[in-house]
Amino acid sequence: MGTLNPALFPHAGRGIRWSVAGLLREDQFKMLVVMAWKEVLECGKYYMNLQKCWNWASLLLAGAAIVAVASGQSWAAEKAPKRLLVVTVTKGFRHSSIPTAEKVLAELGAKSGAFTVDYARVEPTDADFKGADGKPDQAKVDAAIVRVLAEKMNATALKNYDGVVFANTTGTLPLPDEAAFLDWIKSGKAFIATHSAADMFHHKDGEVDPYIDMLGAEFKEHHEQATVECLNQDLRHPATRAIGKSYVVKDEIYLMKNFSRDRVHGLLSLDKHPNTGGAGDYPIAWCRKYGKGNVFYTSLGHREDVWESPIYQAHLLGGIKWALGLEQGNAVPQKTLSAQ
């Protein structure tokens, strides 16, 4: 039989390949069409049973219409931008690069067409929070943080998103339900985190918070900003594909604790201490599976000019696309630091 007229059914070809949008398997659908067409020819040829002929012709037309509509819908769903919640609230140090981070993430989404952004943000310098002394009233700021996280990150609200970005967040955020959030990631969602998102949920007793367990490391300390050569550990991964063998960048470089190479797929690392130059293994960026979810973290992103640089934006966009499942990349822990 011939194919459906593409002018009438522009999505039908795709839909058939994709299992007719889940209604029928491709082979089942083809069998049905062949059966119907044979019947039409048969009864048309002998004029034996006009009613039967009409029934089969109707079925064939109805089937074609269902395929066109259903596959059109699946095509639309496939192409619709993903939805990211960008969280920039802070309970510790607040980076001056946060407004730049918010802007860059929105621009990357708009330019790529890959995602749209919503924000969970509280800017302490906003007029709403001004205290009697003209400075931000911390109690008002804290109350607003509780409010915005309760609104955007409760288990029901999270269903509105495909992924969450912690962009330079700090401290122990008052999440409405941390366990529910982690379960949400595990269910197959994306979690993307930059720089100080590792400087969160510290425990004085040395206990490792479940958030840190999910992320793959915890911020320990940093020294003065330094220009470092980050070695690219995966030349094919969407997050590091645009980077050659190494990425030279000036930033505030984090030293980590509660990190283990066998729990992450390394993307960028240093083989020298960022400040002393002594040999060692200093992880900079990685990704990992968390249940069915995808976690991407880059410790870079302290400085505004890092956020504004095309190479960092390519790194971040690739990591976001990978975490959202839009592009494929390895997440298996490696045995060595060398590029693969």
Ligand SMILES: [Zn+2]
């Ligand atoms: Zn910083």
